[in-house]
Amino acid sequence: MVKDQLLRDLKKAVKDLGYQANDIVCAIPPTPAFGDYSSNIALQLAKPEIKNGKQSPIDIANKIKGKLDKTNYLEKVEVAGGGFLNFFIKGEVLVKNLTQVTQIPKDEKPQKLMVEYGHANILKEVHLGHLRTFILGESLARILGGAGHKVFRANYQGDIGLHVAKAIWGIEKLGLPSKELNFEEKAEYLGKAYAQGSLDYEESSEAKQKINQINVSLYRKEPQFQELYKLGRKWSLEYYDEVYKILGIKYDKLFFESEVYSRGEQLVLENTGKIFEKSDGAVIFPGEKYGLHNRVFISSAGVPTYEAKDLGLSEKQFETFPFDRDIHVVGSEQEGYFKVVIKAIEMVLPKLSGREFHLSYGMVGLKEGKMSSRTGEVVTVNELLNMVAEKVREVVKESRLEVNREVVRSVAMGAIKFTYLKFAPSSNLVFDLQQSVSLQGDSGPYLQYTHARIRSVLREAGEGGSELRMENLELEVEERNLARRLEYFGSVAGQAGKEYRPNLICEYLLDLAKDFNLFYQKHRIIASEKKDLRLALTQATGEVLKTGLELLGIEAPERM
RNA sequence: GUGCCCGUGGCGCAAUGGAUAGCGCAUCAGAUUCCGGAUCUGAGGGUUGGAGGUUCGAAUCCUCUCGGGCACGCCA
Numbered sequence: 032m033v034k035d036q037l038l039r040d041l042k043k044a045v046k047d048l049g050y051q052a053n054d055i056v057c058a059i060p061p062t063p064a065f066g067d068y069s070s071n072i073a074l075q076l077a078k079p080e081i082k083n084g085k086q087s088p089i090d091i092a093n094k095i096k097g098k099l100d101k102t103n104y105l106e107k108v109e110v111a112g113g114g115f116l117n118f119f120i121k122g123e124v125l126v127k128n129l130t131q132v133t134q135i136p137k138d139e140k141p142q143k144l145m146v147e148y149g150h151a152n153i154l155k156e157v158h159l160g161h162l163r164t165f166i167l168g169e170s171l172a173r174i175l176g177g178a179g180h181k182v183f184r185a186n187y188q189g190d191i192g193l194h195v196a197k198a199i200w201g202i203e204k205l206g207l208p209s210k211e212l213n214f215e216e217k218a219e220y221l222g223k224a225y226a227q228g229s230l231d232y233e234e235s236s237e238a239k240q241k242i243n244q245i246n247v248s249l250y251r252k253e254p255q256f257q258e259l260y261k262l263g264r265k266w267s268l269e270y271y272d273e274v275y276k277i278l279g280i281k282y283d284k285l286f287f288e289s290e291v292y293s294r295g296e297q298l299v300l301e302n303t304g305k306i307f308e309k310s311d312g313a314v315i316f317p318g319e320k321y322g323l324h325n326r327v328f329i330s331s332a333g334v335p336t337y338e339a340k341d342l343g344l345s346e347k348q349f350e351t352f353p354f355d356r357d358i359h360v361v362g363s364e365q366e367g368y369f370k371v372v373i374k375a376i377e378m379v380l381p382k383l384s385g386r387e388f389h390l391s392y393g394m395v396g397l398k399e400g401k402m403s404s405r406t407g408e409v410v411t412v413n414e415l416l417n418m419v420a421e422k423v424r425e426v427v428k429e430s431r432l433e434v435n436r437e438v439v440r441s442v443a444m445g446a447i448k449f450t451y452l453k454f455a456p457s458s459n460l461v462f463d464l465q466q467s468v469s470l471q472g473d474s475g476p477y478l479q480y481t482h483a484r485i486r487s488v489l490r491e492a493g494e495g496g497s498e499l500r501m502e503n504l505e506l507e508v509e510e511r512n513l514a515r516r517l518e519y520f521g522s523v524a525g526q527a528g529k530e531y532r533p534n535l536i537c538e539y540l541l542d543l544a545k546d547f548n549l550f551y552q553k554h555r556i557i558a559s560e561k562k563d564l565r566l567a568l569t570q571a572t573g574e575v576l577k578t579g580l581e582l583l584g585i586e587a588p589e590r591m
Numbered sequence: 592g593u594g595c596c597c598g599u600g601g602c603g604c605a606a607u608g609g610a611u612a613g614c615g616c617a618u619c620a621g622a623u624u625c626c627g628g629a630u631c632u633g634a635g636g637g638u639u640g641g642a643g644g645u646u647c648g649a650a651u652c653c654u655c656u657c658g659g660g661c662a663c664g665c666c667a
Contacts, residue, residue, distance in 0.1 A: 061610065071609060074647070088647075112610045113647070152667065193666055288667090313665055323663095324594085330665040337667050366595060367662045393596080394661075426629055442629090453615095454604070459597070459660075466603080466616075471629050473604085473615040480629050488626050530607095538605065541614075545631095552622090552631045559626095569626095591629080 044098035066117030073114040088114025122506040125514040129571040132517040137179035146172040148360035152189035153267035154198040156222040158409035160395040168360040170533040178528035183352040191289040196246035197228030218270040295343030296335040318371040363391040393459035419443040445585040449475030453537040481544040485573035509550040
């Protein structure tokens with residue numbers, strides 16, 4: 032990136048002029064008219080003196096400009112807009128750098144990061160809502176890995192607790208299916224059993240009592256329900272393996288509630304009277320003392336709650352992979368919960384202080400109405416995938432292009448993933464089944480299509496481009512804008528990692544594809560005197576698209 | 592009741608202290624004998640919910656207010 036060089040020189044110039052500044056940044060200006068990079072440093076430096084008129088930001092900017100005017104990579108430096116410095120990079124430098132535009136800058140402080148995402152409970156089907164933690168978490172893991180961090184992918188699944196007891200009750204009531212089921216049917220069956228148990232739990236006090244007994248029995252590992260439990264758990268995990276495969280996720284480790292609850296309970300009991308308190312027969316963490324709210328860690332029935340399990344989990348996770356930070360990719364509805372539990376974890380296990388982090392994402396809703404696993408009114412991953420794949424097939428039919436099943440699947444998945452990732456994590460996401468998953472415009476397939484088209488051009492052009500000549504290089508506006516955009520990939524990818532925001536990459540790739548498609552529309556590539564240059568631009572765009580899509584967890588087919 | 596989040600063209604979103612608030616969908620008008628039309632060009636559409644304030648500079652920060660969502664002791 033030319034940016035690195037520029038930033039170094041800018042810092043040196045500021046220092047040489049005798050100014051103190053620790054926060055010097057080069058930003059991407061809103062329009063090419065303001066250069067390829069810009070800096071507001073002169074405005075920052077003048078800030079304390081602007082009011083009394085002692086220091087003019089324009090004077091400072093001009094001094095800095097004077098120091099940077101004679102570099103070998105800048106075309107010119109301009110002072111504009113009341114004190115901004117606008118840097119224009121030489122076209123030949125942008126072109127020379129095309130071969131390295133896919134490089135992502137390594138974070139200056141590489142960390143060991145656990146990314147914990149998924150959290151789907153067994154005996155339930157994965158639906159639209161769960162999809163966000165899977166897709167966001169996986170993308171984040173890729174982006175952070177790309178930035179040079181050591182990443183550990185973790186999932187944590189609830190394989191014990193009231194929801195399991197409800198499903199067991201449901202299985203007993205519905206009876207086991209008589210014929211052999213495939214993994215999808217098994218998941219569907221378990222989903223029904225859970226919905227049944229859930230319903231009965233609310234509507235019949237007798238059932239409620241029985242289900243509570245099943246719950247306690249499972250925690251005590253009494254033999255009575257073990258067989259059904261093991262069968263249901265096995266089916267469910269087989270189903271999840273398929274889901275991970277569909278989503279392209281490979282976890283480093285799956286953690287289960289069943290293997291952490293006793294340790295969690297033990298930690299609570301050891302600290303009762305110190306950190307935890309007894310209250311109404313339960314053991315609570317008095318969050319109110321710390322400006323938070325109280326939460327029950329061990330129920331009055333003597334069963335550890337999710338809170339206590341998280342305590343046991345955090346210790347086990349840290350033993351497994353001594354992370355600098357554990358990023359829990361979990362919805363915003365659990366913000367209050369995490370504040371309390373993280374506080375409790377830090378008090379019980381001080382070595383984990385500052386290491387637990389909740390990455391909160393907005394709610395996923397359905398425009399058509401509420402989703403609820405409780406009533407079974409959900410759109411599952413497979414249903415969504417089939418729906419979108421059908422739309423893809425329709426487009427294919429009209430476009431005369433021939434694609435195989437694998438590509439249809441990959442494009443449908445790309446459309447779905449992009450739909451989730453283009454929103455900022457903090458933003459709520461309302462799913463309109465008819466419109467949300469788009470195949471054109473700002474969409475995954477738009478990027479995939481642009482990539483496939485580039486590959487096609489490169490195939491046509493054949494291998495082995497000749498050496499680029501830089502003398503008298505004149506760039507047309509579309510060529511220059513494209514080269515400029517390619518220069519930005521590294522810094523955007525870096526920023527996305529620092530701020531945990533894959534949507535920045537989505538936005539960038541859309542801009543890049545637009546720049547390329549305009550360039551493509553206006554200029555011939557192969558049958559052109561500037562073939563070498565244009566092929567280099569095309570090649571670089573293809574590679575950045577592929578690399579960027581990879582960071583999002585989206586495949587980039589050669590043909591589609 | 593307390594706390595947290597959100598409010599940006601008709602719709603869905605981007606921009607989290609910088610310059611002229613961007614993009615897609617939808618609407619209207621156009622582009623293909625030529626490297627892939629899932630594409631491209633153009634047009635209309637905005638006092639960023641409202642009122643104050645801080646700042647050289649505010650969609651962004653602060654205060655108040657209106658509207659929506661979520662969470663607040665025995666679910667996960």
